[in-house]
Amino acid sequence: MSTIIFLILFPFAVALALLVLKTDAARDMIVKVASIVIAAASVYLAVQYFGSGGEYFDFESETITYLMIGIETLLGVMIFYLGIKYKKYVASILAAIQTPVMLFFELGIGHSIHAANNLYVDRLSIVMVLIIGIIGTLICWYSIGYMKDFHHHHHEEPDRRPRFFFLLFLFLSAMFGIVVSNNLLWLYFFWEITTVCSFFLIGFTKTPEAIKNSFRALVFNMLGALGFTLAIVILGKYYGIMELNQLLAMGAMGVSVVLPVALLAFAGITKAAQMPFNSWLLGAMVAPTPTSALLHSSTMVKAGVFLIVKLSPVLGWNLAGVMVMLVGGITFLMASFAAISQSNAKRVLAYSTVANLGLIVACGGIGTYAAVWAAIMLIIFHAVTKSLLFLCVGTAEHNIGSRDIEDMDGLFGRMPKLATFMIVGIAGMFLAPFGMLISKWAAMKAFIDSGNVLLVMMIIFGSAATLFYWTKWLGKMVAIMAKQENIQQNVHKEEWLVLTSLTVLTVVICLVFPVMSSFLVVPYLETIYSSVATLALSSGNMYIMSAMLALVVLLPLLFYGKTSKRIVPIYLAGANLGDDLTFRGSMDKEVSVSLKNWYMDDYFAEKRMNLIGVIATVVVLVTVFSILLGGVL
Amino acid sequence: MNLTTSIIGIAAYLILAPIAGGLLAGIDRKISARMQGRFGPPILQPFYDFFKLLEKEPITVNRVQDFYVMCFFIFIVITGCLFFAGGDLLLIIFSLTLASIFLVIAAFSSNSPYAQIGAERELLQMMAYEPMVLITAVGFYILNGSFNISDIVSSQVMGIQYLPGIFIGFVYILTIKLRKSPFDLSMSHHGHQELVKGLTTEFSGKTMAVIEIAHWYENIFLLGFVYLFFANSLAWSPVLAVVVCLATYFLEILIDNSYARMKWQFAINASWIVAITFGFVNLLVLYFIS
Numbered sequence: 004m005s006t007i008i009f010l011i012l013f014p015f016a017v018a019l020a021l022l023v024l025k026t027d028a029a030r031d032m033i034v035k036v037a038s039i040v041i042a043a044a045s046v047y048l049a050v051q052y053f054g055s056g057g058e059y060f061d062f063e064s065e066t067i068t069y070l071m072i073g074i075e076t077l078l079g080v081m082i083f084y085l086g087i088k089y090k091k092y093v094a095s096i097l098a099a100i101q102t103p104v105m106l107f108f109e110l111g112i113g114h115s116i117h118a119a120n121n122l123y124v125d126r127l128s129i130v131m132v133l134i135i136g137i138i139g140t141l142i143c144w145y146s147i148g149y150m151k152d153f154h155h156h157h158h159e160e161p162d163r164r165p166r167f168f169f170l171l172f173l174f175l176s177a178m179f180g181i182v183v184s185n186n187l188l189w190l191y192f193f194w195e196i197t198t199v200c201s202f203f204l205i206g207f208t209k210t211p212e213a214i215k216n217s218f219r220a221l222v223f224n225m226l227g228a229l230g231f232t233l234a235i236v237i238l239g240k241y242y243g244i245m246e247l248n249q250l251l252a253m254g255a256m257g258v259s260v261v262l263p264v265a266l267l268a269f270a271g272i273t274k275a276a277q278m279p280f281n282s283w284l285l286g287a288m289v290a291p292t293p294t295s296a297l298l299h300s301s302t303m304v305k306a307g308v309f310l311i312v313k314l315s316p317v318l319g320w321n322l323a324g325v326m327v328m329l330v331g332g333i334t335f336l337m338a339s340f341a342a343i344s345q346s347n348a349k350r351v352l353a354y355s356t357v358a359n360l361g362l363i364v365a366c367g368g369i370g371t372y373a374a375v376w377a378a379i380m381l382i383i384f385h386a387v388t389k390s391l392l393f394l395c396v397g398t399a400e401h402n403i404g405s406r407d408i409e410d411m412d413g414l415f416g417r418m419p420k421l422a423t424f425m426i427v428g429i430a431g432m433f434l435a436p437f438g439m440l441i442s443k444w445a446a447m448k449a450f451i452d453s454g455n456v457l458l459v460m461m462i463i464f465g466s467a468a469t470l471f472y473w474t475k476w477l478g479k480m481v482a483i484m485a486k487q488e489n490i491q492q493n494v495h496k497e498e499w500l501v502l503t504s505l506t507v508l509t510v511v512i513c514l515v516f517p518v519m520s521s522f523l524v525v526p527y528l529e530t531i532y533s534s535v536a537t538l539a540l541s542s543g544n545m546y547i548m549s550a551m552l553a554l555v556v557l558l559p560l561l562f563y564g565k566t567s568k569r570i571v572p573i574y575l576a577g578a579n580l581g582d583d584l585t586f587r588g589s590m591d592k593e594v595s596v597s598l599k600n601w602y603m604d605d606y607f608a609e610k611r612m613n614l615i616g617v618i619a620t621v622v623v624l625v626t627v628f629s630i631l632l633g634g635v636l
Numbered sequence: 637m638n639l640t641t642s643i644i645g646i647a648a649y650l651i652l653a654p655i656a657g658g659l660l661a662g663i664d665r666k667i668s669a670r671m672q673g674r675f676g677p678p679i680l681q682p683f684y685d686f687f688k689l690l691e692k693e694p695i696t697v698n699r700v701q702d703f704y705v706m707c708f709f710i711f712i713v714i715t716g717c718l719f720f721a722g723g724d725l726l727l728i729i730f731s732l733t734l735a736s737i738f739l740v741i742a743a744f745s746s747n748s749p750y751a752q753i754g755a756e757r758e759l760l761q762m763m764a765y766e767p768m769v770l771i772t773a774v775g776f777y778i779l780n781g782s783f784n785i786s787d788i789v790s791s792q793v794m795g796i797q798y799l800p801g802i803f804i805g806f807v808y809i810l811t812i813k814l815r816k817s818p819f820d821l822s823m824s825h826h827g828h829q830e831l832v833k834g835l836t837t838e839f840s841g842k843t844m845a846v847i848e849i850a851h852w853y854e855n856i857f858l859l860g861f862v863y864l865f866f867a868n869s870l871a872w873s874p875v876l877a878v879v880v881c882l883a884t885y886f887l888e889i890l891i892d893n894s895y896a897r898m899k900w901q902f903a904i905n906a907s908w909i910v911a912i913t914f915g916f917v918n919l920l921v922l923y924f925i926s
Contacts, residue, residue: 434734
């Protein structure tokens with residue numbers, strides 16, 4: 004248990020230290036040491052509880068309860084004040100509703116309910132702790148170099164790096180809290196902290212756009228938190244429970260817990276940036292890139308899907324489950340379509356995140372053994388691959404001055420190492436034999452078995468769109484342009500270290516996934532589900548996949564870039580002037596070649612895709628909650 | 637299907653597929669010529685062309701293109717082997733996607749305008765046919781309770797009885813996969829079109845020969861999909877299935893010669909509409925009766 008407490012408190016202590024210490028040398032040192040310690044502690048926790056089927060700890064303390072109530076109230080007051088200061092009154096109103104309700108409940112009914120176990124660790128927690136502890140700290144490490152450049156690029160502004168690193172480590176602390184809290188009040192507390200952290204991280208640059216987007220994220224997440232609050236109040240008042248495991252046990256015994264579960268799932272949906280709330284995550288990219296990497300891969304949105312996966316045994320074919328699977332499915336489809344129309348690399352990544360989270364959410368909604376297996380695998384693979392891609396884009400942006408995919412022409416010549424990492428990342432997101440595809444395969448099979456034809460169609464069409472937008476980006480990466488100057492020596496060595504680690508991790512994790520599956524995910528599922536179904540991937544298919552992976556890794560190592568042929572200029576619309584970039588056109592004019600991707604705006608215009616997705620998901624949410632609340636009243 | 641039959645299937649595919657594929661291409665050219673009132677080349681012409689390509693001067697536009705084309709070839713052959721070994725349909729589809737991506741990447745890597753337009757169009761074609769291909773796999777799975785081809789061909793029921801809509805949809809997108817007009821958008825060799833050779837503009841000599849033979853391999857196992865709709869445990873069903881495969885190929889030649897090429901918008905609209913009407917409705921009915 005002490006490791007759990009350490010994982011929550013240590014990053015917090017580091018965060019405070021980073022807030023106070025202002026020198027570069029001290030910060031670099033502390034971030035590096037702390038990252039290693041946190042990653043090591045995460046691994047230690049994993050080893051410690053590896054064999055256990057889930058352990059609960061009471062860890063009761065009046066002081067902690069009051070401390071949490073105090074901090075929550077302070078945060079509420081602060082949000083209320085900031086909302087008024089920046090004239091974002093919705094945030095103030097939400098804070099004014101939520102904070103008193105929570106305060107009243109916690110001091111009243113909540114106080115009388117005895118929570119037997121406040122903390123727990125099971126194998127799903129272990130998976131999440133490893134993701135947060137390893138991917139999260141890698142991102143912190145990367146930020147050291149990145150934020151130096153960032154400060155250099157924005158030197159007219161005050162140095163806000165102490166605050167930035169404070170928020171990063173606070174975020175990690177809160178995330179650890181979320182994945183080990185059994186007491187819903189504790190979970191809610193950490194949940195709120197991540198909301199506030201992301202609010203400040205998104206608004207980091209304090210530009211009008213950043214402030215606007217940070218408030219949007221805040222308001223959407225507070226809507227979710229309102230659902231969370233209501234769920235807690237209902238659970239406390241009508242069911243007399245305050246613990247997550249009791250809620251799941253009640254559901255398993257056949258007690259109808261649909262309303263509180265739907266409310267909690269709603270909170271998960273907002274946090275996982277599902278439609279209709281996806282715009283907050285798109286807006287979050289105004290922040291420095293490590294923030295996006297953190298929000299998209301190991302924290303924030305993963306808290307949302309974690310809660311839904313946690314609830315999945317009580318979802319399935321009930322109203323809450325149908326709501327979750329439809330919202331997830333629609334989001335996957337529409338976000339995949341919208342990604343086609345984007346040329347900004349970070350926006351493509353953001354839509355891809357929203358889409359993949361949609362897939363995870365839909366799997367959680369189905370709630371069968373195979374679906375949850377796919378969901379957990381998606382969480383793992385997505386965390387690694389997406390953080391790699393975000394950090395690659397961040398490095399590219401600082402060195403070529405743009406995050407637009409169209410400006411990444413000939414990146415292979417300019418920054419070969421970075422382009423290679425990006426190619427691995429992109430391939431990892433959608434191609435066989437990499438992890439995301441394996442999980443998507445399992446998800447597809449789970450969808451088919453669940454008998455939800457509509458969901459099957461969504462994954463089928465969404466996958467076709469996924470293929471299109473990733474490959475056209477991949478095309479830009481592999482294009483060989485003549486006479487490019489190599490500019491990659493300017494990249495910080497911290498950045499290289501992290502990018503290399505993540506690239507290696509992307510490949511290695513595909514190799515060891517059968518091990519992860521049989522030692523972490525399957526044992527977890529066995530404690531949740533009494534009947535153990537067969538998995539989507541037979542061992543035969545797993546071997547074939549591994550062989551394909553070996554082939555995909557070995558072939559380039561052996562044969563890439565080797566040719567004995569004579570190299571000739573490419574064919575252009577007139578006489579090639581020899582550099583493959585200009586030709587002599589009609590009227591003897593020199594014409595330069597520029598190649599652009601397809602965006603198919605007539606089909607997949609971002610606005611239209613969002614509009615359709617938002618309308619469809621709002622209809623789903625409103626219908627489900629009308630029926631549920633109608634039943635109560 | 638046990639290991640022995642799997643190995644026989646793979647060996648037969650590796651040796652016979654290029655021969656059958658080349659012959660099919662030769663017959664295709666002959667029939668097309670007759671439809672157009674020409675005499676046409678000898679049936680073996682595709683093989684003559686293939687050997688001629690091998691003798692061309694070895695040139696390339698960059699160091700990496702040939703590597704990608706080689707990967708394309710390897711994964712097409714692997715896909716076909718998985719198919720004829722009785723493997724998992726979804727695995728086969730994903731492996732085919734990987735192979736196709738390598739071809740697209742090879743074209744992109746040249747950074748040549750014509751190749752890139754071809755590559756983008758090829759991607760569009762992939763996006764157009766992918767849903768219907770996946771729906772086909774889903775249909776077989778619901779019907780037989782397994783994605784394995786070995787289970788599908790030894791099933792008691794004949795696929796076509798329950799999957800007529802999916803069959804129509806599959807034959808429709810087969811026109812794209814076999815690179816037939818009106819959907820030969822990305823690498824048509826017809827001189828009267830605005831984009832000639834497209835994707836393959838920058839390939840020559842041996843590389844081009846590899847692409848040719850890869851297509852022969854590919855066409856044979858695409859017809860294998862058609863075969864699945866008719867083959868079951870009955871002894872005479874394989875004969876029927878092969879006859880239907882040939883008839884389907886003839887139908888594709890007929891379509892090729894009777895339609896002018898359409899715009900890419902038509903390709904994607906039509907494919908997706910067909911997938912939703914024929915494919916989705918067929919799936920719904922299948923869920924309803926099973």
